Amino acid sequence: MKKTFAALALAAALIPVAGAQAAVISFNDSIGVTETDWSETLRFSKFNTKLGTLNSIKFDLSGLVSGAGFAENRGSSAAKVTLTLGSTIELTRPDGSTLVVANPVFDQLYNLGRYDRVLDFAGTSGVNTGTVEASKAESFLSSSASDFALFSGKGFIELGLSALGTSFAKGPGNVTTGFDTYASGAVQVTYDYTPFAEVPEPATLATMLAGLGLIGAVRRRRQSNKA
Numbered sequence: 001m002k003k004t005f006a007a008l009a010l011a012a013a014l015i016p017v018a019g020a021q022a023a024v025i026s027f028n029d030s031i032g033v034t035e036t037d038w039s040e041t042l043r044f045s046k047f048n049t050k051l052g053t054l055n056s057i058k059f060d061l062s063g064l065v066s067g068a069g070f071a072e073n074r075g076s077s078a079a080k081v082t083l084t085l086g087s088t089i090e091l092t093r094p095d096g097s098t099l100v101v102a103n104p105v106f107d108q109l110y111n112l113g114r115y116d117r118v119l120d121f122a123g124t125s126g127v128n129t130g131t132v133e134a135s136k137a138e139s140f141l142s143s144s145a146s147d148f149a150l151f152s153g154k155g156f157i158e159l160g161l162s163a164l165g166t167s168f169a170k171g172p173g174n175v176t177t178g179f180d181t182y183a184s185g186a187v188q189v190t191y192d193y194t195p196f197a198e199v200p201e202p203a204t205l206a207t208m209l210a211g212l213g214l215i216g217a218v219r220r221r222r223q224s225n226k227a
Contacts, residue, residue, distance in 0.1 A: 052194050092161075110127045
């Protein structure tokens, strides 16, 4: 009996176990800093179904807003003015439906004195933020059959990326404001999948058969000893 167990253990050690471990593959595309509002197209490779079974698709969007804000208090008393430089950056499927949205925002409160009679966004009653920026990263994980079908196959898929300026000012009525707003976006599409099990090589098959043959030999020997 001990010899049989030893043979079984040896055969089990010789037979390879195919572990189904997940793997990932990623593709990237981006739009550089461009004056809002803009709408562009990004291109990504589809998932090659020969690699394995798709588990999920992750969409990572990194958005950046940059530019400058201006304000001039034209009132007869001091005023507090908030300048908000922002953009809505949206990644969409080919049909226009939303995948993920990022809203980077720069927000700052300024204390402005009463109007100095010069509309120059400077002096005691005005402000110019200079070039400022803010970033925001968002992600979306999809495991829907419709997205799997859309993003699988040969070739490429084109996704829409747009940036809408959402800058605004908040303060009293007698304030003149303005903005120069720019935005950029970078996208990474990651396919998480389980690779197909590899077919054993001829040498591996021979080793497996040798192990099974060893089990059979031990069993036959036990039976002949009993007889």
